[in-house]
Amino acid sequence: MFTGLVEEAGEIVRFAREEETDRYVLEVHAPRLVEGVATGDSVAVNGCCLTATASAAEGRLRFDLLGETVRLTNFGQLSPGRLVNLERSLLPTTRMGGHMVSGHIDECAAVDLFEPRGADHYLRVRTSPEALRYLVPKGCIAVDGISLTVAEVHADGFAVWLIPHTLEVTHLRDRSAGEWVNLEYDLLAKYVERMLEARATTNPATDSA
Secondary structure, rough: EEOOOOEEEEEEEEEEEOOOEEEEEEEEOOOOHHHOOOOEEEEEOOOOEEEEEEEEEOOOEEEOOOOHHHHHOOHHHOOOOOEEEEEOOOOOOOOOOOOOOOOOEEEEEEEEEEEOOOOEEEEEEEEOOHHHHHHOOOOOOEOOOEEEEEEEEEOOOEEEEEOOHHHOOOOHHHHHOOOOOEEEEEEEHHHHHHHHHHHHHHOHHHHHO
């Protein structure tokens, strides 16, 4: 589990597919996190929970990715030199900020608008119609692993506001409209939906007439 509070924006050093294993290898330069991550630890990379397979030299972390992971996330659009958001998994002693994030991506969606408005930035993302049921004003959303508050819900997506600090500590400082972001919708909303579906199946409405 994660909180959606990004600890470091690491720089991609290598991202390549190994022909012999059909796996993708991702190496990220993360000097702040590398000392606190051991082989086998979970790290959220752009909101996607990955397993650190090695602490490479020169402050790098290495991750092995399945082809399915690349297909369902925005990793396929990333290249060396780009930044990714990093967060270590939640500890029992960690102060709980942000919101509960599982690291399982629900959807990869396009940034429709990203622009400064006064001292802050306005970000609008276009989602699938099915995702709208998980979005409510003032609700939670994880955008590339960043815990954000939904400011607006539109017919085709949502919008959030970003303070300068968020741009300083995340990869959003080098993102623009037209790029894709990983989205994880509120975990509690998904559980409530599933329980209501199960209840409707178990106790179907009967005609009292």
